[in-house]
Amino acid sequence: MDHVPPPQQMFQHITAYWVTQLMGTAASLGLADCLEAGPLKVAEIATKVGANADALYRVMRACTAVGVFTEQTDKTFANNALSQTLRSNVPGSMRNFAIALSAPGHWRPWEQLTEAVKSGKSTAHAALGQELFEWYGTHPEEGAAFTGAMHNLAALVAAEVTQAIDFSSVGRVVDVGGANATLVSAVLRAFPNTRGVLLDLAHVVEAVKKTLAASGLAERCETVGGDFFKAVPKGDVMLLKQILHDWNDEQCVAILRHCAESLPRGGRVLVVEMIISEDGKPSPAHLMDANMLVLLPGKERTATEYGKLFSAAGLTPGRLLPTHSPFSIIEAIKA
Ligand SMILES: C[S@@+](CC[C@H](N)C(=O)[O-])C[C@H]1O[C@@H](n2cnc3c(N)ncnc32)[C@H](O)[C@@H]1O
Structure with a gap:
């Protein structure tokens, strides 16, 4: 990154959370799984995942800006090596990790990082009303994604x-x-x-x-x-x-x-x-x-x-x- 001027490097750091949420949405909609059999037009993907085709096009195009999915002609997208990691149940899958890290259990405490620095303590309870592992126990879908995320990391x-x-x-x-x-x-x-x-x-x-x-x-x-x-x-x-x-x-x-x-x-x-x-x-x-x-x-x-x-x-x-x-x-x- 040495050749990138510092303000532009900082722009990338500051907007990194856009990428977190793009990966989370791509993962939770199952976009990479949709493309398992080959490239598809965005309108077909939108029908399969229940999304607005124009908004989905913009999101998938944004994903290509960080190297995830390949855009072909005619608003058609294909998987590439990076988007393959957002598929479920494949070696090297990071799909659950993307879902869990963009979901409330992780996301909301991070909104309060400044408070954590001031108090020296976790912000999970303030942000979630519960400690993190209690939250996962009372939010089974997100809890399953977290367990799956741990599987993604342990598999490494x-x-x-x-x-x-x-x-x-x-x-x-x-x-x-x-x-x-x-x-x-x-x-x-x-x-x-x-x-x-x-x-x-x-x-x-x-x-x-x-x-x-x-x-x-x-x-x-x-x-x-x-x-x-x-x-x-x-x-x-x-x-x-x-x-x-x-x-x-x-x-x-x-x-x-x-x-x-x-x-x-x-x-x-x-x-x-x-x-x-x-x-x-x-x-x-x-x-x-x-x-x-x-x-x-x-x-x-x-x-x-x-x-x-x-x-x-x-x-x-x-x-x-x-x-x-x-x-x-x-x-x-x-x-
Ligand atoms: C960061 S995860 C690590 C999971 C796993 N060892 C791995 O790396 O794939 C922490 C795990 O500890 C479990 N855990 C948290 N509190 C626990 C407790 N008091 N007794 C037993 N397990 C607990 C959580 O449910 C979670 O699965």
């Missing part, structure tokens, strides 16, 4: 976790706050002798049972509707992907203590998070940290900070394994 790193960690001698893996069970499912597929447990809030687990049944893993993956601040099911390895970043240090230590209580000696906790580099070098983790400031009591942390949480919970810090995704794997062992 799941294969790397199963390559980096040998689970072949692990009896039981618990996906703590596992949402769509994406991570534990990848482990179970890669290691046929391992069994799994999904722990999440009751309403999340109910919906995920169908996904597990459809993927043929229901027999090998127990589901537990519960609260990780009260207890965590027993297992030999605890997976915590993007759990600790939701909570403050005290809350993290409480979750980790429950994990430690349910592990045997030699058992492991595997935390999958974006890591703030020790030298403060800018990275996407800093943006995710601002997201945590607004939405939840949590924050992104350095590896050293994770190490301190492990020690406070009676666990021994282990390896830090970077992946090709934005996430790293941070290990802790129950000695």
